[in-house]
Amino acid sequence: MFADLGRGLDRSGAAPLAQQVYEAIRAAVLSGRLAPGDRLPASRAAADLLAVGRNTVTAAYERLAADGFVEAKGAAGTAVARIDPALLRRRDLAPAGTLSARGRALAGIERGQPVAASPFVPGLPALDLFPGELWARLMARRLRQSKAELFGFEHPGGWPPLKQAIVRHIAALRGIVVAPEQVLVTTGAQGGLDLVARLLCDVGDPVWIEEPGYLGARGAFVAAGLRLVPVPVDGEGIRVEAGQGSGVRPRLVYVTPSHQYPTGVALTLARRLALLQAAEAADAWVLEDDFDGEFRFEGPPLDPLFNLAPSGRVIYLGTFGKALAPALRVGFAVLPAELAAVAARVIRHTGQAPPLIVQAVLADFVLEGHFAAHLRRLMTVYGERRAALIEACERRLAPFGRVQRSEAGIQLALRLNGIDDAVAARAVAAAGIVAPALSRACLETPQVSGLQLGFACVPVPAIDPAVARLAEALRSLV
Known part of the structure; x- marks a missing residue:
């Protein structure tokens, strides 16, 4: 039994050996492989079986005893604590059963899960300007x-x-x-x-x-x-x-x-x-x-x-x-x-x-x-990025839809012509672009079809190439 536990130890130093011995014996107790009342080898014998130092086994035994998994019996050695086996039996719970309705x-x-490095993540500011x-x-x-x-x-x-x-x-x-x-x-x-x-x-x-x-x-x-x-x-x-x-x-x-x-x-x-x-x-x-x-x-x-x-x-x-x-x-x-x-x-x-x-x-x-100085800088940079995105969208995406020129904010909506926006969002995601579907923001039957394009997080030189990739992804759907 103990030799089997020794084969499962990772000796690369990822975790202390005493902790690994403790966890291995604890798992054996919880799984029933070590039954209540079973005697454990003396620390010297256990160290030989596990090919570890005696101090390692002693530290693991002491922690197991402190947690109540084993009992030290003096000259009689160390034994698994007498725990009702019914308490050790585990049953798998269905995840849905653990959640409330809310x-x-x-x-x-x-x-x-938007990725900051992807173009057009809505709501993401210019972290490079922080x-x-x-x-x-x-x-x-x-x-x-x-x-x-x-x-x-x-x-x-x-x-x-x-x-x-x-x-x-x-x-x-x-x-x-x-x-x-x-x-x-x-x-x-x-x-x-x-x-x-x-x-x-x-x-x-x-x-x-x-x-x-x-x-x-x-x-x-x-x-x-x-x-x-x-x-x-x-x-x-x-x-x-x-x-x-x-x-x-x-x-x-x-x-x-x-x-x-x-x-x-x-x-x-x-x-x-x-x-x-x-x-x-x-x-x-x-x-x-x-x-x-x-x-x-x-x-x-x-x-x-x-x-x-x-x-x-x-x-x-x-x-x-x-x-x-x-x-x-x-x-x-x-x-x-x-x-x-x-x-x-x-x-x-x-x-x-x-x-x-x-x-x-x-x-x-x-x-x-x-903060006021930072905002002034952002307004200049964001204004340039917004203008570049509008120009690129009007030039490259006209066959697929129209960008809605919102007066404020750090993202724009691209309204699509006859393209399912959920399908479009998956297609552009495959091209490395995060552009969520407008329809996902609807609670009932979607009344809109389009993509959200955040411009604050995209430097001007990267905008046109990203829009070109977006256009290619949309072209594959028509």
Whole structure:
């Protein structure tokens, strides 16, 4: 028996031999190959059988005894602990049986696994432009200061200087004027979606969502157990009258009004006002996701819903992930003051607060003017990449579809002519291009056919060759 265990040991040094001996004997006990009461060889004899040192066996036996798998019996040696064999019998569980209904629904929302090195990943910023050296200096400075409050439980609602920085940022960029107490720092926009859904809604409450719409929001609402009510989107944004015609009074309305995700259209003023009126009539909250509102390339900036709602029923979500790096996982929610105070208490129970040390570095980055300079640089670079993508698409893809010139954001929608977009997405993926199908963002029967093309992550020289590969993939389908 022990000789068999010795043949399974890896002597290359990948793991300590004592650990391997421990795991081998433990596995033999759990599988029943070593039965309760079976005596183990003395440490010297076991070492000879396994061709290892005696100290290795002694260490493994001691750990097995500490974990309760064996019992040391003095002069009588060491024996397998007397455990009821019924407790050692294992049965395989079907994976579906281990999930809740909400877990199964969440697992069914396929967002894909985009590869950063692939062209046209939607929502991915220019990671090659991330100010790594500057960020490292700011982080090192904060670590040298070693303030205890940055490594404890203080400030669950957000690092106060970062909240002040966010207030300045959204006032300058979006004209939103609030107090720092109204800002809640979250783990990206996704953390804000999750927190708001659980804070304001009960299981089964209806939520209006855009159709097609953002899969991350759908996931957050499914996780909260909400009832999804898809409301169609057209060239003017969400069709409010269609939502009202559904006969469902929402508890929450989720919208991306500045540039709808994934189609890129902007919600017209008439629709904005109608939406706020409908929310007022239903006594519903409006969740305004301004996911990359920093980037507007054509026309004047649109007034946020937050500024159009005197009753204070709009919650504004933003993120730094689209301008810096998604991995930072820092976003924010702007709420009415009384709700923000409650949310700051609730967030301690949800785990949706990013590390304070990251918040502190980001606050320094914003307050010292680095973020504004970074945004100016990105606007120039992104403008060039956007123009190059539009030109290449109009020149190479005209037989297959038309690129929709969204005024804002860091991705564009290519509307396809008579080509199944799910088939097209698989074809271009085979060519090394990540361009998700618009139809996957639909909850019900797809109303759109097209591909999402993110331009922020693709340098200008790489855009035309990538579009050429995309055109070749589409040509194979017609």
